[in-house]
Amino acid sequence: MSLQTASVTGGTSSETMLKLKQFMSNRGAVLGLVIVMTLIVVALFAPMIAPYDPQMMGAGRRLQPPSFAYPFGTDEFGRDLYSRVIYGSRLTLLIAAIAVGIALAVGLTIGLIGGYAGGWTERVVMRLVDVVFSFTETLIALAAVAILGPSLKNAMIAVGIATMPFYARICYSTVLVEKNKPYFEATVAAGAGHARILFLHLLPNILPTMVVVATLGVSTAILAAAGLSFLGLGAQPPSPEWGWMLSAGRDYFSRAPWMMIVPGVAIAITVLGFNLLGDGVREILDPRQTNRR
Amino acid sequence: MSSPILTVDNLTIGFGRSAEQAPAVRNLSYYLNANETLAIVGESGSGKSVSSMALLGLLPQGTSRILNGTAMFDGRDLLHLGEEDQRTIRGKRISMIFQEPMTSLNPVLTIGRQMTEVVQAHDPGAANVEKLAVTMLDRVRLPDPSGMMKRYPHQLSGGQRQRVMIAMALINRPEILIADEPTTALDVTVQAQILELMRELKDQFGTSMLLITHDMGVVAETADRVIVMKQGERVEEGTVTGLFENPTHSYTRKLLAAVPKIGTSDVPPKADATAGSRAPVVEAKDLNKTFRSKGHDVHALNEVSFSIPPGETLALVGESGSGKSTAARAILRLMEVDSGEILMDGQDIRQFGTQLLRKSRKQMQMIFQDPYGALDPRMRVDRLVAEPMRIHNIASGRELQDRTEALFRQVGLTADQMRRYPHEFSGGQRQRLCIARALGVEPKLIVADEPTSALDVSIQAQVIELMLDLQQRLGLSYLFISHDLAVVEQMSHSIAVMLHGRIVEVGPRDAVLKTPAHAYTRELLNAIPIPDPQRTRGKLTVTDRSAFSKGPLLPVSEFHLAAS
Numbered sequence: 001m002s003l004q005t006a007s008v009t010g011g012t013s014s015e016t017m018l019k020l021k022q023f024m025s026n027r028g029a030v031l032g033l034v035i036v037m038t039l040i041v042v043a044l045f046a047p048m049i050a051p052y053d054p055q056m057m058g059a060g061r062r063l064q065p066p067s068f069a070y071p072f073g074t075d076e077f078g079r080d081l082y083s084r085v086i087y088g089s090r091l092t093l094l095i096a097a098i099a100v101g102i103a104l105a106v107g108l109t110i111g112l113i114g115g116y117a118g119g120w121t122e123r124v125v126m127r128l129v130d131v132v133f134s135f136t137e138t139l140i141a142l143a144a145v146a147i148l149g150p151s152l153k154n155a156m157i158a159v160g161i162a163t164m165p166f167y168a169r170i171c172y173s174t175v176l177v178e179k180n181k182p183y184f185e186a187t188v189a190a191g192a193g194h195a196r197i198l199f200l201h202l203l204p205n206i207l208p209t210m211v212v213v214a215t216l217g218v219s220t221a222i223l224a225a226a227g228l229s230f231l232g233l234g235a236q237p238p239s240p241e242w243g244w245m246l247s248a249g250r251d252y253f254s255r256a257p258w259m260m261i262v263p264g265v266a267i268a269i270t271v272l273g274f275n276l277l278g279d280g281v282r283e284i285l286d287p288r289q290t291n292r293r
Numbered sequence: 294m295s296s297p298i299l300t301v302d303n304l305t306i307g308f309g310r311s312a313e314q315a316p317a318v319r320n321l322s323y324y325l326n327a328n329e330t331l332a333i334v335g336e337s338g339s340g341k342s343v344s345s346m347a348l349l350g351l352l353p354q355g356t357s358r359i360l361n362g363t364a365m366f367d368g369r370d371l372l373h374l375g376e377e378d379q380r381t382i383r384g385k386r387i388s389m390i391f392q393e394p395m396t397s398l399n400p401v402l403t404i405g406r407q408m409t410e411v412v413q414a415h416d417p418g419a420a421n422v423e424k425l426a427v428t429m430l431d432r433v434r435l436p437d438p439s440g441m442m443k444r445y446p447h448q449l450s451g452g453q454r455q456r457v458m459i460a461m462a463l464i465n466r467p468e469i470l471i472a473d474e475p476t477t478a479l480d481v482t483v484q485a486q487i488l489e490l491m492r493e494l495k496d497q498f499g500t501s502m503l504l505i506t507h508d509m510g511v512v513a514e515t516a517d518r519v520i521v522m523k524q525g526e527r528v529e530e531g532t533v534t535g536l537f538e539n540p541t542h543s544y545t546r547k548l549l550a551a552v553p554k555i556g557t558s559d560v561p562p563k564a565d566a567t568a569g570s571r572a573p574v575v576e577a578k579d580l581n582k583t584f585r586s587k588g589h590d591v592h593a594l595n596e597v598s599f600s601i602p603p604g605e606t607l608a609l610v611g612e613s614g615s616g617k618s619t620a621a622r623a624i625l626r627l628m629e630v631d632s633g634e635i636l637m638d639g640q641d642i643r644q645f646g647t648q649l650l651r652k653s654r655k656q657m658q659m660i661f662q663d664p665y666g667a668l669d670p671r672m673r674v675d676r677l678v679a680e681p682m683r684i685h686n687i688a689s690g691r692e693l694q695d696r697t698e699a700l701f702r703q704v705g706l707t708a709d710q711m712r713r714y715p716h717e718f719s720g721g722q723r724q725r726l727c728i729a730r731a732l733g734v735e736p737k738l739i740v741a742d743e744p745t746s747a748l749d750v751s752i753q754a755q756v757i758e759l760m761l762d763l764q765q766r767l768g769l770s771y772l773f774i775s776h777d778l779a780v781v782e783q784m785s786h787s788i789a790v791m792l793h794g795r796i797v798e799v800g801p802r803d804a805v806l807k808t809p810a811h812a813y814t815r816e817l818l819n820a821i822p823i824p825d826p827q828r829t830r831g832k833l834t835v836t837d838r839s840a841f842s843k844g845p846l847l848p849v850s851e852f853h854l855a856a857s
Contacts, residue, residue: 181666182661182662182663182666182667183666183667183668183669183670185627185661185667186659186661186667186668186727186730187669187680188627189625189627189654189658189659190654190658190680190681190684190730190734191651191652191654191655191681191684191685191734192680192684193651193684196680196684200672201669201672204669204671204672205669205670205671
C-alpha cells in the first residue's frame with residue numbers, strides 16, 4: 001500500500017528505470033542478454049565474419065584439427081567448421097522464432113478461448129490439449145515430421161505443434177486467474193462484449209506472462225529442432241544446421257572429435273543464453289518482485 | 294500502576310532506498326504498563342502495524358531497516374536481539390494475533406497440533422500439553438474443545454478461528470499480547486464477542502495488550518490509553534476518556550468526526566417527495582438461488598423481494614454469508630438466479646437475450662468493494678472511465694473526451710490525472726474513478742457492494758458524501774450493500790435486513806433502526822461498537838442464527854415488515 005501511494009508522484013518512467021536496474025543487477029540475466037545479443041549480431045553479419053563460404057568443399061584439407069587458419073577445424077569434406085557454425089546461428093534463430101511463434105500463436109488462441117468461454121468449449125479444447133501434452137514433445141514432433149516429410153521448414157512446424165500445449169496450458173490458467181479478478185466482473189457489468197473483454201482487457205493482462213514463457217520456450221524449441229535434425233528429420237545436408245552438423249560428426253568422432261564438440265557447444269551456449277535471459281525477464285515482469293515492501 | 298513492562302524510545306523505521314529521507318515510522322516513543330491495553334490508532338500508511346512488527350523482529354527482511362531506537366522489555370532491547378534470543382521471546386513472552394483469521398492458521402495441520410506446537414517450541418519436554426490446549430480452547434469458549442483439537446481450520450468459522458488464534462497466543466501466558474486489527478475481518482456480532490473475550494482474558498491472565506486498529510469504536514470499548522499515529526509520527530497520546538472528550542490535535546478531531554456513529558444522523562438523505570408514488574426503478578420478486586456444495590444445499594437467496602423507488606437508496610444489510618452480495622449480483626445478472634423476476638420498466642430482464650441484456654446494463658452500473666481490483670491495471674484511467682460510454686455508443690471522439698473530463702471533475706478528480714494508470718491512485722481516488730466510470734452512461738441505478746469497507750474512515754466519509762451529493766443532483770437510485778449499520782444509516786432511505794438468504798425485516802430507515810421489530814436486527818444493532826468510552830452497552834447476547842424466526846414477512850406498521 002505504501003508503495004502504491006508513493007508511486008503516485010513517481011510515474012511510470014521511474015518504474016521502468018527501477019526494473020531496468022533490477023535486471024542489470026542480475027548477473028545471470030546480463031550474461032544471457034550478452035550471449036543472445038552476440039548471437040544476433042553474428043547471425044546478421046555472418047558473411048562478414050565468416051572467413052569461408054560454409055558450403056565450400058575443400059576450403060582446407062579434410063578433418064583438420066583446429067588451427068590458426070581453421071579455428072574450429074574442418075569436416076569430412078574440408079569445409080571450415082568456424083564458418084559453418086557462424087552461418088548455422090542464422091538457422092538456429094530462424095527455427096527459434098518460427099517454432100516459438102507458431103506455438104505461441106496457437107497456444108495463446110486455444111488458452112484464451114478455452115479459459116474465457118468455459119463450459120463445454122473449455123472441456124473439449126483443454127482435454128484435446130491434454131492429449132497432445134501427454135506425449136513427449138519429441139514423439140509429437142516425430143509424428144508431425146512423418147506426416148509432413150523431413151525438411152527444415154517442416155521441423156519448425158513440428159516443433160511448434162509439439163510445444164504448443166505448454167503455452168496453451170499456461171495461457172489458460174492465466175486467463176482463469178484474471179477472470180477471477182474484480183475488474184473482469186466490473187467490465188462485464190459495464191456491458192462490454194466478448195471482443196472488448198478478450199482483446200482490450202484479458203490479452204494485455206496475460207501478455208507479460210506469455211512473453212516470459214516464450215523467452216524460456218526458445219531454448220526448448222532450439223533443442224527440439226536440433227534433435228530432429230540430428231535424427232535426419234530436420235535440416236538436410238549440406239545445410240549448416242547445428243543439430244545436423246552434430247549428427248554428421250558422429251561417424252568421425254574418434255578421428256575428429258571437434259566435429260561434434262563445436263556444434264554441441266554452440267547449442268549449449270545458445271540454450272544457456274536464452275534460459276538466463278528468460279529467467280531475468282520473468283523476474284522483472286513478476287510484480288511481486290518489485291512491489292514487495 | 295506499576296512501572297512499564299515495555300518502553301519504546303525513538304523508534305525509527307525506514308523502507309527501501311528512501312529509508313533515511315522518508316522513514317515509515319519516525320521517533321515513536323511509548324510505554325506499556327502491566328495489565329493495560331494500549332491502542333495504536335491510525336489510517337493505512339500511518340506506520341501502526343510496522344512499529345509493532347518491529348518489536349518481534351517480523352519486519353520484511355531486506356527492504357526494511359530499523360534506523361534508530363530501543364524497545365526495552367525485561368532489561369533487554371527487543372530491537373537488537375539475535376534471532377535465537379528473539380525466538381525465546383516470540384510466542385512465549387510476547388505473542389501476536391493477526392488480522393486474517395482465515396489465513397493465519399496452517400490449513401493442513403489440526404488445531405490440536407498447532408496449539409501444542411506453540412508450547413513445545415519453547416519447552417520441548419512440557420508435560421500434559423494436550424490437556425493444556427483443551428483447557429485453553431475451553432477458556433476461549435469454543436464448543437466441544439476436545440473435539441476441536443482434531444479438526445482442521447477450514448472446518449471452523451472466521452470467529453472460531455480467531456478464538457483459536459487467541460487461545461494459541463495466550464497458551465504460554467505471555468506478558469504482552471499484540472493484536473493487529475484482530476476483529477477487522479469479522480462480522481459485528483462476532484467482533485463484539487471477540488472483544489469481550491479479549492477483555493476478559495486480559496484480566497484473567499494479567500496480560501498487557503497492544504491493540505492496533507483503525508476502528509475508533511473498538512478503541513473506545515477496549516483500550517485504557519490511546520496513541521494516534523499519522524504518517525509515521527505520534528500526533529497525540531492520552532487516556533481513552535480524555536482523548537475522546539478532549540482531542541487536542543486537529544488530526545484526532547478529524548478522525549473522530551469522520552467516524553460514522555449510529556443514531557446521530559437524524560435527517561435522512563433528502564428524497565423526492567413523490568418518489569414513493571412513482572414506479573420503482575427496479576423490482577425483485579421472489580428471487581431464489583441455491584448453491585450446491587458437497588451434498589448439502591445452501592439457500593443463498595430464499596424468496597427475496599424488494600423494490601427501489603427512483604432517487605432513493607435501499608440498503609441490504611447482514612452478516613457475511615447472508616446473501617446480500619448474491620442479491621446484488623443477481624439484480625445485474627452477473628449471476629443467474631434459479632427462479633423469480635427482476636423487473637425494470639415493467640420488463641423481466643431475466644428473459645433478456647445477450648443483446649438486450651447488454652443494453653439493459655446501461656441502466657444499472659455497479660461499484661465494487663475492492664477499488665484496487667475493480668480497475669484493469671493495464672488500462673489508462675481515462676480510457677477506463679470512458680469505457681462504458683464507448684460500449685453503449687453514447688459518445689465518441691472529442692465529445693467522449695469532454696464527457697470523460699467532466700466526469701473526472703464531477704467526482705473530485707482533476708483532468709491532469711487522466712493519463713495515469715490505476716496503480717498511481719490511492720484507494721479513495723480509485724473508488725472515485727469507479728464511481729465516475731459508473732456515472733458515464735447515466736444509469737438509473739447504481740449497485741454498490743460494500744463500496745467503503747476497504748477505505749480509511751476519513752476517505753469513507755468523503756466517498757459517502759460524494760455518493761449522496763450525486764444522488765441529489767442526478768436523481769440516482771442506489772442498492773447499497775453493507776455490513777456497517779452506521780454507514781447504512783447515513784446513506785439509505787430504507788433498509789432490508791438479510792439472514793441466511795432471507796429478508797427478515799424491511800422498512801423505512803428510522804423504523805428499522807429505531808424500532809427494530811425482528812430480534813436479529815436488534816442483536817445486530819446491539820453489537821456495534823460505540824465510539825464513546827462513556828457509553829457502554831449492555832451485556833451482549835448472541836442467539837443461535839437458526840433460532841431466529843424466518844417466516845413470511847408480516848406488517849409491523851405501514852411499510853415496515855418483519856418475519857414472523
